[in-house]
Amino acid sequence: MYSQGLNESNLASAETPEFLAEFQARIDADEKIEPNDPMPQAYRQTLIRQIGQHAHSEIVGMLPEANWLTRAPTLRRKTALLAKVQDEGGHGLYLYSAAETLGISREQMTEELLAGKAKYSSIFNYPTLSWADMGAIGWLVDGAAIMNQVPLCRCSYGPYARAMVRICKEESFHQRQGYELMISLCNGTTAQKDMAQDSLNRWWWPSLMMFGPSDSDSLHSDQSRLWKIKRFTNDELRQKFVDATVKQAQHLGLEIPDPQLAWNENKNDGAGGYDFGEIDWDEFWRVVKGHGPLNRERIAARTKAWEEGAWVREAALAYAEKQKSANTDPNNLAQKVS
Amino acid sequence: MQSAALPTAESDARFIQLVRLADDHLILGHRLSEWCGHAPMLEEDLAMPNIALDLLGQARALYSHAGIIENKDRDEDALAYRRLEREYTNLLMCERPNGDFAHTMLRQLFFSVFMKHYWLSGESSSDPVVAALASKAQKESDYHVRHCAQWVIRLGDGTDESAARLAKALQALTPYLHELFESDSVTQTNGDVGFLPEPSTMQTRWRADIDTIFDLAKLCLPSVENLLTQGKSGGRQGLHSESMGFLLAELQFLQRTYPNMQW
Amino acid sequence: MSTSSVTPLWEVFIRPRNGLAHRHCGSLHAADAQMALQAARDVYTRRGEGQSIWVVPSSNIVASDPSASAAFFDPADDKIYRHPTFYDIPDDVGHM
């Protein structure tokens, strides 16, 4: 919203130690930072990067599920899936708007995405190969997203926190429709249950990777936590996700594809939790760096939509321009007044 | 059910017409859903699924009610997914591949303006279920008209390219218009008993709305006589275009590959 | 993809029910007011969140400057005589 009103002097605010300390004190006092407030350049840049990546993830994330819209097996599932994928578009839109309050435009962010300069969640570079993937994605991918996003509702940057509140309200339907879909498959025939297991096998590890690199390798975590942009570490969130999900898999009668998965009563300060196997970090970094199964295809699909939509956007702008000049045309004005 | 008391011919006519309408809504909603994730701008990625969801919702209600009238234990999915191509009786316009945004929006406008008037008349149906469905659907169609008209006007009076694309879409869609108003013994029976209006009676109102919108869009609709003589037909008899088989191959994929399962 | 073809930004305000005020709920991009209104409907009222929508071009919002916030807002802090509790009324007078 406020990007046009951004105070130039704020952008160039001299970042004296006093200024930085004052800013940190506001954060520590749990004050929210709003768009026009003075903020350190690094805080602004971190947010632009993080919110932008998050927005891109929502938009690219529409593609793997949209892939099954025309093949959904019942009308109930078809409408639920369509409403779900549509929601993801909405999430992207809310998030782009939040980033725009920091002085970057949606067009700029889109161009960065299409040029391969901006990242998005690697999970969406994996293919959706069966109908069960619509269940696994809702259950695991949206489930992991919720783990990540709920703490962000309290993020120090007001517009981001507000967007996350809206998003989190919508996400729980996503996870529930996915899990319910898995229940149907697991209560179904052997073929259906196999489909569900196969899907869990393919999505389990990529879902764990959604929490990002291990804390020891994470580039941004410390500063982000100080600024309350991030409230938990990657590994903490990953652990929470595993602990919550194992029960859900057991309820489905599905097996999590990790032979090292084991209950450990000493975990989580004695509350107990699951030990789990090591993520294939080579695969993680390979996909992050653009060499996952579908990185190129996803960006190509977004590029196609953007480029083929250009004439539509231009037409709308041209029409608006014509209307504006028609309204300021003195002849027309006279007509209106009389 | 109430239908048990009806003469067979009458209940058959009701079933046939409800399925025609349901097929229109399913197939067009299905086509529209293909845009999801690929729209010209993000705002439109939310708008088009909204229309598609309305259409699919209407299809579900229509199939369910048709199934009850038929009384052969077929639910919405049995009708939507488990019929042969020849048993689908949608308008040919609905199954046309989406083409570009101009084609999609213009097709939707033609259909929605028709449905808006159709549902408005349908509100006084002798069948209370249909009347309730019509009054809900009428509001939805009203919004679809607003949305599509807005785009058609902007494309028509936007840039040279958008105007050219819209003109091309009009040319492509014109032959499909007359099918909207087609009348036969089914529509006559239903019209006579006040179950659902004769589609042909929508023509004047449809034309008036389209003319108003086209005025602003700087487009011109060919005269009615041309529409009637140059029209394509066959959808209501289950005679489809070549693209229908591919559409059904996707739509029915799981139901065909894994018959008799719960999803 | 040139920057000349940037679709303007709009702020969206929704009245959830009659009787309540319109409340800012987010923003969106649209070429003109009519499209902004419809987009607002499609984006921000999918779950029955609204009875009325306002859209305003973001560039028309005039915001107070946060660096002036002390001058703008602090002076109101100590005017406690504007609040009812500043005045002592005996209990037996009853609610006032």
Ligand SMILES: [Fe+2]
């Ligand atoms: Fe989302």
Ligand SMILES: [Fe+2]
């Ligand atoms: Fe998300």
Ligand SMILES: [Fe+2]
């Ligand atoms: Fe989601």
